Amino acid sequence: MKTRNGMLPWQSSSSGNDLSVEGGGSLINGRRTAQVYEAFMGLVTLGSYRSFVSREASRLRPNPKDRAVDICCGTGLLTRALARSIGPKGAVVGVDASEAMLDAARSHSLLPTAEAAAVSFILADASRLPLPGESVDLATMFLGLHEIAPSARLPALREVQRVLRPGGRGLILDVSSSIPRPLLWPARVALIAMEGSDAWNITDPGVPALLRQAGLRQTGRRAVLGGILELVEFSRPLKREPLPPASV
Ligand SMILES: C[S@@+](CC[C@H](N)C(=O)[O-])C[C@H]1O[C@@H](n2cnc3c(N)ncnc32)[C@H](O)[C@@H]1O
Numbered sequence: 001m002k003t004r005n006g007m008l009p010w011q012s013s014s015s016g017n018d019l020s021v022e023g024g025g026s027l028i029n030g031r032r033t034a035q036v037y038e039a040f041m042g043l044v045t046l047g048s049y050r051s052f053v054s055r056e057a058s059r060l061r062p063n064p065k066d067r068a069v070d071i072c073c074g075t076g077l078l079t080r081a082l083a084r085s086i087g088p089k090g091a092v093v094g095v096d097a098s099e100a101m102l103d104a105a106r107s108h109s110l111l112p113t114a115e116a117a118a119v120s121f122i123l124a125d126a127s128r129l130p131l132p133g134e135s136v137d138l139a140t141m142f143l144g145l146h147e148i149a150p151s152a153r154l155p156a157l158r159e160v161q162r163v164l165r166p167g168g169r170g171l172i173l174d175v176s177s178s179i180p181r182p183l184l185w186p187a188r189v190a191l192i193a194m195e196g197s198d199a200w201n202i203t204d205p206g207v208p209a210l211l212r213q214a215g216l217r218q219t220g221r222r223a224v225l226g227g228i229l230e231l232v233e234f235s236r237p238l239k240r241e242p243l244p245p246a247s248v
Contacts, residue, residue: 034100037075045225050077052224053142056231057081060171066137068092068117069163071126071156072144076105076119082140083116090117093131095124126156131163139163139170145210146175146202147195153202157214158243164236170216175199176223176230177206187228207232215243 041049057078062068064087070079073094083092096102102121124130126141126148139160148156160170179187191200208218211234220233 030098031100031103034075034098034104037101037104038077041077053078054081054084056171056173057085060085060138060140060169062086062090062138064089066090066117067135068138068140069129069131069136070094071129071139071141071160072096072147073105073121074098074101074144076108076121078140078142079105079119079121080108080116082138083119086117088114088117092117092119094119094121095126095129096121097123097125099123125152127152127159129159129163133162134165134168136163137165137168139168140172141170142173144174145172145207146191146199150198150201154210154213157210157216161215161236161243164216166236166238166240169219169233169235172207172211172232172234173224173229174207174232175202176227177203177208178227178230179203180227183226183228213244215241 038050045052058081060082062082062085066086067090068082068086070076070082070092073079073096076094079092079094083090086092094102094105096105102123105121122130126144141156141160145153145156164170175187175191188200207230208221211218211232215237216234217237218232218234220231222231223229224231
């Protein structure tokens, strides 16, 4: 499935240097964070994040030849789960702006290619994906959007709209725009303490509103972690519709 330079067929090449992007992600996700990230996620979710990610990758019910992009892939937990769920005839590319996170992702062993889709990882900013238009069947972004600078979130989702084929589907996990009232302040304090006030701004206007503005259609929405997070399913409409003006 891979070409001679190790890229999947529908990828163009990307630079091998660190990216300088706005927002908390690339600043905080250095080597040490990358090494402990999965253990940290296990700790704060009482060991449930890995199985949650696998379950959601299966629930997507990918087709065997699907091509998927996992944006803000971090250490590749979801990328690998997607590869297993799609199977050996498909392909998955993980995209992240942190070389350290990508190094950690590459170091994790993958299932033999007989069982999983071909996986590759590329360094790129979410708002400039090095993938051709309409080349992807599935797009995911778990816990990435709040790390992107507020002004770059809509451009990132418009990139998702560009690379997804008409009818292509996606799944975003991020901080909910309707956190239950008793959890609102604890969640706000915790997120701002860990990632700064820009991260908290994801709750306004929130993932569903941003998806609409990016020309993507919400097809489902579920509360996760007592409603602190939300999982939003979407698709790219079959018919091209004019994009609403960018008002965020
Ligand atoms: C909290 S981690 C989530 C990783 C993974 N999706 C998961 O669920 O475990 C967020 C990731 O987003 C990446 N990121 C932040 N801003 C980005 C941007 N503008 N473009 C691409 N990746 C970005 C960070 O480097 C980090 O690896």
